[in-house]
Amino acid sequence: MYEGRSWQATEFGEPEDVMSVVETRWSAPADGQILVRVRAVGAGFADVLQVRGQYPGVTPPVTPGLEVAGEVAEAAPGTGYAPGDMVMGVTPAAVGETYGGYADYTYLRAGKVRRIPSTFSAEEAAGFMIPFRTAHQALAERISTEPGETLAVLGAGGGVGSAAIQLGKALGLTVIAVAATDEKLKFCMAHGADHGVNHREQDVAAELVRLTDGAGVDVLLDTVGGELTSRAIQGVGSGGRVSVAGYASGAFVTVDVMDMVLRNYSVVGVYAGGTTPDQDAAAYGTMLGMAERGVIRTPIGTVSPFEEVPAVLARMASGGPAGKHIIRVS
Template sequence: MAKFGDPKDAVELQEMSWAEPATGQLLIRVRTAGAGFPDVMMTGGFYPLLDTPPFGLGTEAAGEVVAVPTGSRFSVGDQVLGITAFLEGWGGYADYAYLREGSTIRIPEGMTDEQAGGFPVGFRTAYAGLVERVPVQSGQTLLILGAAGSSGATALQLGKALGTTVIAVAGSREKLDFCARLGADHGLNHRTDDLTARIAEITDGRGVDVIYDPVGGDTATTAVKSLARNGHIAVIGLASGAFVTLDPMDMLLRNYSAAGVLALPNDDPETEAAVWSRLAELADKGAIATPVGQVYGFDEVPRLLTEQGAPGAGKSVVRVAS
């Protein structure tokens, strides 16, 4: 990305060269790369961790390892998926990409290229939210906002794998049907349903134990009214354009908490490796799978970025190469 602004003006195709990967990185030949709302934030200049273009877009990618540093646990020829070195300016919408070795795994057997390219960020974020920051327990009720989106749909699957009852909130019948196919126990349309009344009906007036919120805005603020006493909200993002509004007095009186979720690598490499091993195990068992939505060609990246502001159901993926 050359400058902030509208994707058709801000995004340029440039010829680059890639040096040998540094310690802690791998260089891959990219086949697919996942897309998401962070790309929109980066393009518009409001992603908090990147503030000076030019830099590459695309936070996750999958492909074949072509170079490794000395001592790497990977080898040239390995088929891998992982999170790119986007914070250093190297994104996944490219012929080649650097991956963070600690956030990379070999592609599980049976996983398609499109599923691999869109796997890392959504599921690592869901794990950070539902295991590390706001640990859910089997038998609890989990409310997921934006449940058909790339972030919500991964949390939906992980929540089911962890034994929760999932209430999926989305904005259309089509998206709710999509959530049902992923295993949601209940579906609510935030445009047409009275969320407070419907959640009370589903939970027999108790409320939900955990809210997973990648959306923010009025929908999230309304959903908080349905948190059970001692409940929690995991603040993931602001796809609506604004974060959830929280009232400290209400938090005090109902004894609920909010936790911010940013899925940066754990400082302990062994702990981080265990996270990825667990995600790979769940994928191998078929408990989680990338909810692939629209697949774009490499030349369609500007259109992809434009459409990520209001995407359809599922994870958008870029097919970079065969």
């Protein structure tokens, strides 16, 4: 039996109102599981949705935290891991389990665990799995891209968006970052974006057309949804592809099918949690190779202590600073 702290919400609500630290016990891992002593956690907007009760399948008490890095404390037989191994992985919190990553210990599913690249710190490892897996599915699996094409990323200052910038450049694409503030655009440019568009001050569609010499972008990655995406789609060129990967605005984009037909573009949905073990193995094999070569690495924005989990999630709920946000646990 292992003992420690975990952040929990016994009812749904805003993080700073409903979350508190609870003394928790963890038993030996079940078949196919690994018990990890958590070093760092990647904070994501999905954590906010879980605490608010807006994430499918989650019921109180909620211990959010989907992606962690740490040291194996105990592993079930046959998982391929042993105590002391340094790993990163995805917790079962997304499927309604009460054991999430904002804790001293958590469980990981063996199929969602990888060894930490030699080039990564624990903090970088904690923010790698979900953003880059989502970006890879959006840009290399649900659609295909070719070197020389142009990619526009909505929500480019967020975790998935800033990961997509790096992955897009690694795939040979010209990348246009679309974000809400000049500060976030500076972050995006520092992490590889070729151009930036402030969607609060500029006409997004007009800028996408201008930056592509009138052709429109080949690929649009959407993590925002709502009215912004509806506007940005008007900057997608003929034969373009739109990957819908999120709804940070609170609502998915409403697709105008007639417009899609007349302008000859396609729209696909992206959910990295719905992939098969074989798909995961291939994608992570590619991306971990890139990471080992230094081609991609987690675009960290902030690192905060364990005590500030509710405050970090509250800032994310209102937009927050750019980059991937990390909680250092131990």
